[in-house]
Amino acid sequence: MKVLANMPEFQSIVSMQDLDVAEVEQLISRAEDFKAGAQLKLTEPVYVSNLFFENSTRTHTSFEMAERKLGLTVINFDPQASSMSKGETLHDTALSLDAVGVNLLVVRHPQNDYYNELLGHADLSLGLINAGDGSGEHPSQSLLDMMTIAEQFGDFTGLRVAIIGDLTHSRVARSNMEILQRLGAELFFSGPKAWYSQEFAQYGTYLPIDDLVEKTDVMMLLRVQHERHPGEQAFDTQSYFERYGLTKERASRLPEQAIIMHPGPVNRNVELASDLVEGKQSRFVTQMQNGVYMRMAMLESVLRGNHLGGLV
Amino acid sequence: MTETILKNGQVWLDGHLQTCDLLLENTKIKAIGQNLTSPAAKIIDVSNQLVAPGLVDLHVHLRDPGQTTKETIRTGSLAAAHGGFTTIGAMPNVTPVPDTAAQIATLVARNANEGVVHIKQYAPITKQRQAGALTDFAAMKAAGAFAVSNDGSGVQDAGSMYQALKAAQVNGLPLAAHVEEDKLLFGGVMNAGASAKRLGLPGIINAAETSQLARDLELAQQTGAHYHMCHVSTAESVRLIRQAKAAGIKVTCEVTPHHLLLSDDMIKGDDANFKMNPPLRSEQDRQALVAGLLDGTIDCIATDHAPHTAVEKQQGFLKSPFGIVGSETAFSLLYTHFVKENIFSLNQLLNWLSAKPAQIFGLKNTGYLGLGTVADIAVFDLNTATTIAPDTFLSKGHNSPFIGQSIFGTTTLTLVAGKVAYQKGGTTK
Numbered sequence: 001m002k003v004l005a006n007m008p009e010f011q012s013i014v015s016m017q018d019l020d021v022a023e024v025e026q027l028i029s030r031a032e033d034f035k036a037g038a039q040l041k042l043t044e045p046v047y048v049s050n051l052f053f054e055n056s057t058r059t060h061t062s063f064e065m066a067e068r069k070l071g072l073t074v075i076n077f078d079p080q081a082s083s084m085s086k087g088e089t090l091h092d093t094a095l096s097l098d099a100v101g102v103n104l105l106v107v108r109h110p111q112n113d114y115y116n117e118l119l120g121h122a123d124l125s126l127g128l129i130n131a132g133d134g135s136g137e138h139p140s141q142s143l144l145d146m147m148t149i150a151e152q153f154g155d156f157t158g159l160r161v162a163i164i165g166d167l168t169h170s171r172v173a174r175s176n177m178e179i180l181q182r183l184g185a186e187l188f189f190s191g192p193k194a195w196y197s198q199e200f201a202q203y204g205t206y207l208p209i210d211d212l213v214e215k216t217d218v219m220m221l222l223r224v225q226h227e228r229h230p231g232e233q234a235f236d237t238q239s240y241f242e243r244y245g246l247t248k249e250r251a252s253r254l255p256e257q258a259i260i261m262h263p264g265p266v267n268r269n270v271e272l273a274s275d276l277v278e279g280k281q282s283r284f285v286t287q288m289q290n291g292v293y294m295r296m297a298m299l300e301s302v303l304r305g306n307h308l309g310g311l312v
Numbered sequence: 313m314t315e316t317i318l319k320n321g322q323v324w325l326d327g328h329l330q331t332c333d334l335l336l337e338n339t340k341i342k343a344i345g346q347n348l349t350s351p352a353a354k355i356i357d358v359s360n361q362l363v364a365p366g367l368v369d370l371h372v373h374l375r376d377p378g379q380t381t382k383e384t385i386r387t388g389s390l391a392a393a394h395g396g397f398t399t400i401g402a403m404p405n406v407t408p409v410p411d412t413a414a415q416i417a418t419l420v421a422r423n424a425n426e427g428v429v430h431i432k433q434y435a436p437i438t439k440q441r442q443a444g445a446l447t448d449f450a451a452m453k454a455a456g457a458f459a460v461s462n463d464g465s466g467v468q469d470a471g472s473m474y475q476a477l478k479a480a481q482v483n484g485l486p487l488a489a490h491v492e493e494d495k496l497l498f499g500g501v502m503n504a505g506a507s508a509k510r511l512g513l514p515g516i517i518n519a520a521e522t523s524q525l526a527r528d529l530e531l532a533q534q535t536g537a538h539y540h541m542c543h544v545s546t547a548e549s550v551r552l553i554r555q556a557k558a559a560g561i562k563v564t565c566e567v568t569p570h571h572l573l574l575s576d577d578m579i580k581g582d583d584a585n586f587k588m589n590p591p592l593r594s595e596q597d598r599q600a601l602v603a604g605l606l607d608g609t610i611d612c613i614a615t616d617h618a619p620h621t622a623v624e625k626q627q628g629f630l631k632s633p634f635g636i637v638g639s640e641t642a643f644s645l646l647y648t649h650f651v652k653e654n655i656f657s658l659n660q661l662l663n664w665l666s667a668k669p670a671q672i673f674g675l676k677n678t679g680y681l682g683l684g685t686v687a688d689i690a691v692f693d694l695n696t697a698t699t700i701a702p703d704t705f706l707s708k709g710h711n712s713p714f715i716g717q718s719i720f721g722t723t724t725l726t727l728v729a730g731k732v733a734y735q736k737g738g739t740t741k
Binding site: 225 | 653
């Protein structure tokens with residue numbers, strides 16, 4: 001096991017802000033090992049519960065696959081069928097799962113920073129991975145994106161990354177721009193100007209998509225959540241596509257090495273032309289595949305941080 | 313005998329979707345299965361559409377009698393049917409306030425005659441909905457009221473609320489509480505916070521809701537009554553109700569689609585279509601409501617459909633009345649924003665809009681589909697995007713902040729006891 005010396009150890013992973021550049025690179029490297037077939041041999045059983053308050057099937061499935069590939073025992077937990085509906089708090093639910101022997105929680109919850117209710121409590125000894133909090137962060141999505149970029153380019157320094165679309169409502173945008181800047185990438189933003197606020201100016205420059213396509217290495221498209229813009233004019237998907245979307249014409253002007261990324265689910269012919277989703281430069285499917293391996297790396301680092309599974 | 317076959321729908325049965333037919337005979341569901349036939353039956357093709365139990369909305373304002381420029385029993389019930397609702401609870405803040413058994417009996421009869429959906433009638437808690445004497449709950453129940461509520465105003469004095477909860481317990485009536493402490497309003501018209509400051513408008517603090525809720529929960533504990541909190545709007549209310557449920561207090565509550573979807577930072581200008589009571593709160597509150605629904609602290613969703621005339625709503629935040637319409641957009645908005653975005657499952661959403669509200673208010677034979685049940689059915693098109701447009705509304709009120717939005721899940725057909733109450737393209741005012 002060549003990685004041992006470099007394997008990061010965490011008691012929990014809740015925010016990209018907690019990871020330094022070296023740790024991100026180590027997680028990517030370990031995820032690539034898993035992708036290449038590396039296996040983990042647990043000598044003690046580990047029990048994990050996935051608490052998905054939101055019905056995010058894709059992330060849930062990806063985590064469960066990663067857990068099973070690592071040989072963890074998955075204890076299903078349905079918040080609706082639990083005693084939470086009888087008034088139990090999140091903290092008390094975690095306490096009872098801890099008490100029956102669960103070692104690790106993976107939680108998706110609609111409230112920002114929900115994890116503050118679970119961290120730093122002397123009565124809880126569970127490892128925790130945040131699988132998304134409200135409009136806050138989604139660390140595993142960020143890390144799988146970084147892995148996908150690293151696979152193509154190796155190094156982030158000087159890489160030109162464009163984040164395009166619904167910046168305001170995207171937790172992907174927030175997490176990614178912050179880590180990409182730290183990794184040394186150069187950032188650009190595009191999409192409707194109204195969605196680009198001062199908050200983004202410290203990370204990168206706004207440019208119309210037509211001025212971007214010829215000099216971009218990574219086109220990171222965001223899902224448009226048009227329903228989250230009440231009071232604005234009726235949202236016309238066709239005109240959005242024409243003005244801000246990645247059309248086939250625009251894609252034809254991309255540099256040869258450039259890749260197209262999207263966190264899914266894709267609105268075809270809104271953010272990008274339908275044919276491009278399966279195209280040569282698209283990494284849409286790779287992102288989903290990498291998600292499993294990156295989640296394996298994250299889970300392993302938290303197992304190690306909590307001395308679980310008999311890993312040495 | 314009239315027979316209808318709903319052909320090839322995606323039918324929500326026992327919490328799952330099944331592709332099958334429903335055979336309706338007169339007012340009831342006679343058969344559920346594949347390839348049903350009957351020589352005389354009228355066939356309605358509902359292929360690729362969601363066939364759900366008629367939705368249940370515990371909180372609607374019909375404005376009739378006395379405020380019929382805003383809405384009537386007829387238009388309000390048509391609006392409900394347009395939204396897929398087949399059972400609604402009508403609030404008693406009409407003019408005059410129906411605070412005698414005779415007035416309730418008259419309203420119950422009018423609801424049955426003039427409404428196109430099942431209309432359950434709330435009786436007021438106090439005479440004239442003002443501090444002081446209670447109405448006669450036993451007589452109200454005998455006259456047909458299904459619950460009591462002073463909705464539109466909070467019950468200001470603890471003594472009245474205590475007496476009301478005692479009477480509600482004795483008579484087996486749920487008490488639906490609009491919680492609002494008048495002395496904590498300070499003239500507010502929207503949520504107190506950064507957005508109110510930005511717009512230069514007086515704010516309503518969260519404690520205007522939570523202080524009275526805390527009082528009521530203890531009174532509910534003391535009396536053992538079924539206490540139902542209307543339109544929960546704050547994170548602290550969710551916490552209080554969670555604690556009360558843990559303590560075994562008989563409390564239920566509802567949340568509106570607009571409090572789940574909107575927060576005060578989305579109010580960009582002096583547009584009274586964003587003015588309602590309780591007000592849109594902070595994003596943090598909104599997230600806590602979603603979490604409360606998902607973990608079962610909040611029991612169900614209700615619209616608080618509150619129509620007003622365009623003239624009334626054109627007066628800006630300071631002068632306009634509180635309230636927005638909701639019946640016609642509830643399901644489609646929630647489907648588009650929460651189910652399509654993978655936050656709620658379709659199963660959860662349908663539960664919160666049908667089975668759950670029926671169950672907590674003890675409405676028999678309502679909110680689910682099964683052999684022999686009353687044919688209250690809503691059919692939705694989940695695949696086609698449409699734009700919310702006031703000219704499609706059957707309500708007299710067009711006061712919605714959602715106009716112009718693109719949505720999925722519009723109603724194509726609503727049946728109430730087997731009869732068409734709404735049909736896309738075929739229902740007019």
